[in-house]
Amino acid sequence: MSPQPLAEPLHIYLNDHLTGAFGGAALAARMARAHPDSRAGDLKRLAGDIEQDRDDLVRIMNRLGVPVRHYRTWLGLAGERLGRLKPNGTVVRRSPLSDLIELETLRTGVEGKAALWRALRAIADTDPRLDQVELDRLSERAADQARTLNGWHRSVSAAVLTPHPGEARAGTGPRRDAP
Numbered sequence: 001m002s003p004q005p006l007a008e009p010l011h012i013y014l015n016d017h018l019t020g021a022f023g024g025a026a027l028a029a030r031m032a033r034a035h036p037d038s039r040a041g042d043l044k045r046l047a048g049d050i051e052q053d054r055d056d057l058v059r060i061m062n063r064l065g066v067p068v069r070h071y072r073t074w075l076g077l078a079g080e081r082l083g084r085l086k087p088n089g090t091v092v093r094r095s096p097l098s099d100l101i102e103l104e105t106l107r108t109g110v111e112g113k114a115a116l117w118r119a120l121r122a123i124a125d126t127d128p129r130l131d132q133v134e135l136d137r138l139s140e141r142a143a144d145q146a147r148t149l150n151g152w153h154r155s156v157s158a159a160v161l162t163p164h165p166g167e168a169r170a171g172t173g174p175r176r177d178a179p
Contacts, residue, residue, distance in 0.1 A: 014061050015069045017116045021054035024109035031102055046148060049141060050106075053113060056138060060120070063129045096160045103156055107149040114142035 028047035035043055061068060117139040124130035 010064065011066045013116075013119070014057070014064070014066050017112065018054070018057055018061065018068065020109055020112060021050075021057055024106060024113070025051045025054045027102060027106055027109075031099075031106070035099075042148070046145060049145060050110075053138065053141065056134075057116075060130070060134075064127075099156050100153070100160045103149060103153050107146065107153060110142055110145045110149060114139060114146065117142060 025047070028043070028050045032043035032047040058068060117135050120130055121132065121135040121139065124132045124135055
């Protein structure tokens with residue numbers, strides 16, 4: 001019995017990114033549902049763009065003849081759900097710290113996606129199945145998403161990490177009004 005041939009690096013690479021894309025789309029959608037405030041419209045639009053990017057990746061994979069490894073997409077979804085179990089300072093309700101961690105997770109995913117589009121753009125000159133204009137558009141959308149997330153990260157960081165009146169600052173000992 002001969003050993004199975006190794007999958008092409010491109011197949012592995014694209015399926016790795018697709019795993020992250022499924023997790024990222026699920027996280028963005030959940031964040032949009034969790035925030036019915038003034039940012040909700042922006043979050044919904046971002047979640048829609050991230051879902052569209054995932055679908056664009058699947059279409060590109062199909063054009064390249066790269067099979068989608070469905071068990072990997074399930075891993076991405078499972079990873080997003082497991083990420084909800086992180087310790088965040090509360091047990092029974094959502095912590096404001098969750099917003100910050102989720103933004104950072106989403107921002108990391110967007111950076112990875114931008115790197116994916118740049119990597120595919122690097123081989124688009126020699127592979128006619130790749131559309132250079134499409135990859136440039138996807139790269140720009142990822143850059144827009146990163147700028148949006150950076151702005152939100154700044155405001156959420158200030159809101160979550162700034163001590164409020166009456167709270168102890170780290171390293172200052174117990175609060176004076178504590179019993």
